[in-house]
Amino acid sequence: MKTLKINIGSIPAVIWGEKSDKVYIFVHGKMSCKESAGLFAKIAEEKGYQTISFDLPAHGERQGEKRKCDIWNGKEDLKEVGDYVFSKWERISLFGSSLGAFFSLHAYRDRKFENCLFQSPILDMEYLIHQMFIWFDVSEPILEEKREIETPVDILSWDYYTFVKENPIVKWNVPTHILYGLKDNLQSLKVIEDFTKKFCSVITVSENSEHPFMDESDAPVVENWMRANI
Numbered sequence: 001m002k003t004l005k006i007n008i009g010s011i012p013a014v015i016w017g018e019k020s021d022k023v024y025i026f027v028h029g030k031m032s033c034k035e036s037a038g039l040f041a042k043i044a045e046e047k048g049y050q051t052i053s054f055d056l057p058a059h060g061e062r063q064g065e066k067r068k069c070d071i072w073n074g075k076e077d078l079k080e081v082g083d084y085v086f087s088k089w090e091r092i093s094l095f096g097s098s099l100g101a102f103f104s105l106h107a108y109r110d111r112k113f114e115n116c117l118f119q120s121p122i123l124d125m126e127y128l129i130h131q132m133f134i135w136f137d138v139s140e141p142i143l144e145e146k147r148e149i150e151t152p153v154d155i156l157s158w159d160y161y162t163f164v165k166e167n168p169i170v171k172w173n174v175p176t177h178i179l180y181g182l183k184d185n186l187q188s189l190k191v192i193e194d195f196t197k198k199f200c201s202v203i204t205v206s207e208n209s210e211h212p213f214m215d216e217s218d219a220p221v222v223e224n225w226m227r228a229n230i
Helices: 036-046 071-088 099-107 124-134 140-146 158-166 189-198 218-229
Strands: 001-008 013-017 022-027 050-053 091-097 115-121 148-150 155-157 176-181 201-206
Touching: 001 071, 013 036, 013 071, 022 036, 022 071, 022 099, 036 050, 036 091, 036 218, 050 071, 071 099, 071 158, 091 099, 099 115, 115 218, 124 155, 124 158, 140 148, 140 158, 155 158, 176 189, 176 218, 189 201, 201 218
Parallel strands: 022 050, 022 091, 091 115, 115 176, 176 201
Antiparallel strands: 001 013, 013 050, 148 155
8 A cells, every 4th residue: 555654744644545635634542653544544545535644742753752642732733734634635534543533523623524433532531530530549639739640541630631621522513433332441332422412423332342442353343334434
């Protein structure tokens, strides 16, 4: 498959596929990288699309950089990538995985995408932070006092928590297809269903899948969902 490595400002990116006026922006999740777009890009090319993927802060080629992979830096990078893509292609769609979906909902709420696919999306970050409170015996007053608390999952930040509470997702006008694993412990089925009721979304539930969709049995589930909705 044809690939072209580029830099969008200081952001390493890959353009996948033969030249087309149609493209998907691929936003990976935590602990992933731009190269994880391979399967998606292959299917997208079969349907006439190019794909552009890029490394989020502190991921892929950007590991070791000082910028944190938080909502502020994530939004900034997604907006820079979005400006580039919307200046080069005529028809733009979006794929977001996990944390990448959360960043997309904030960075791209005013963008006009033709289509959107979210795999295991973080749609309600406040819900996830409250789950972490339970898992690691943290309370809101404790977090406010300490400002940051390191956990085995991630650093709990008072500033991040405050941003999340003050900036709920209230706008998303893109036709969206969601793949959700029923054993996902980061977002509940109710969170996903609440989102689909508010916004133009269709949910596919995989009963035996966890958040990462990394088991051998998950591969055909993900591929079939992509083929049906790209």
